[in-house]
């Protein structure tokens with residue numbers, strides 16, 4: 001049973017991050033995920049300082065606000081003339097440092113250590129349960145299901161809007177789409193996804209799950225909907241194969257899942273039909289052959 | 295009825311003033327060329343008219359009303375390099391985006407919207423490429439897809455930013471035929487254009503621009519040597535000189 005919960009948690013992380021990550025890749029703001037995954041720490045600590053509780057709700061709220069703050073500050077610095085990557089770097093390191101500082105100053109005796117935030121511990125997931133409506137499931141599963149639902153609802157309602165404002169914001173603005181509101185809503189979702197996932201798998205795997213599967217899917221998709229399906233598939237595949245390999249070799253589960261994400265990317269990158277690296281090499285050799293014969 | 299009325303429009307990016315006190319009145323039913331050197335503020339003028347710039351002063355009226363996207367009066371072709379053509383989508387899908395304003399938020403495109411999109415692709419001679427990934431289209435084909443998307447908006451007033459850039463002669467003729475057809479239907483079309491050779495053939499109205507309006511009016515009154523020299527700040531003359539120098543060698 002414990003194995004089931006760990007696999008379910010991993011798969012939910014794969015699905016949710018895979019879904020959210022698609023528009024990070026398409027909007028070319030993958031690195032904002034890295035920033036948010038670190039600055040949510042700041043939000044969580046501040047939420048703890050105010051409420052003195054570590055309940056899931058306050059954590060999600062704190063994280064959402066920290067994510068929005070990150071997005072907003074990056075936007076402000078950017079419109080002040082700074083490049084996006086520089087803006088992200090400045091905001092992310094300062095907020096993360098503040099978070100770490102606050103933890104050591106005000107939350108030293110609480111279970112909120114940096115190590116745990118960065119690496120997580122998915123193997124402990126089954127023991128921390130919530131009872132809701134008579135169901136008892138791990139807290140991580142509840143949070144991930146809730147955030148997955150939000151993500152799905154967002155896409156059900158605003159699929160064409162987020163797609164157009166990603167592809168052609170200038171045109172989107174000309175037909176009256178509220179592109180800034182779309183941007184902030186989406187970044188809020190990224191923050192919620194991040195915090196729901198990182199409690200179980202840690203910030204590092206969250207970033208890997210947000211970016212890796214979507215980047216892999218990008219290599220082989222001809223439509224946004226196709227990319228979403230592939231991205232979620234890769235996320236789940238990496239979670240499940242990562243879990244069993246970690247068990248087999250007795251290593252870190254989160255670490256192995258992250259490694260599998262990288263492996264999947266390389267496989268697709270090298271062997272993708274038509275314009276994969278190997279395929280191109282093969283075609284070039286065939287072309288040479290025919291040249292010789294002629 | 296005036297298609298476009300601009301009063302005392304000024305635009306600045308940060309400190310730099312790009313458009314100064316622009317005033318325009320253009321009646322409906324014209325095919326208008328917006329002409330001026332690089333950096334003159336042509337794209338900026340269009341963006342300001344479409345209400346996309348925060349730092350602007352002055353007023354803009356389209357069909358004698360302030361711009362409201364909900365009226366669906368305006369169609370727009372942005373400069374082609376404004377988007378990422380590796381985005382995973384196909385030609386028909388991009389044209390369908392022209393329907394989004396009519397469809398409204400949350401709702402999905404109907405079969406009628408898809409039919410309109412398909413017809414617009416046909417109008418620009420691209421129906422065979424409906425399913426093609428946009429990244430696999432040539433530059434001219436991409437430009438036609440953008441035009442089809444604007445046609446799908448079924449607007450009254452169109453703004454097009456350099457629709458002829460990077461297209462071959464045949465495509466240019468297709469596009470200009472479509473624009474003249476729009477004009478024949480009583481629509482108003484504004485086109486940023488760079489080729490002075492063809493400008494007077496294509497357009498019956500002209501806006502010559504370089505930070506301020508140099509001239510605006512019917513082509514035969516505005517498209518004069520003097521006005522062009524003023525808009526291009528003497529650079530045209532300079533170019534003619536280098537040409538004749540070359541022919542000497």
Ligand SMILES: Nc1ncnc2c1ncn2[C@@H]1O[C@H](COP(=O)(O)OP(=O)(O)OP(=O)(O)O)[C@@H](O)[C@H]1O
Nearest residue numbers: 307308310312330331332333334335336337338339
């Ligand atoms: N986002 C921006 N921030 C700062 N300055 C800008 C911005 N966009 C344009 N400019 C400046 O405003 C001026 C006008 O630019 P605009 O793009 O309107 O020119 P244009 O007439 O369309 O030129 P082109 O023929 O090259 O397309 C230029 O000097 C340009 O450098």
Ligand SMILES: [Mg+2]
Nearest residue numbers: 336337338373
């Ligand atoms: Mg321009």
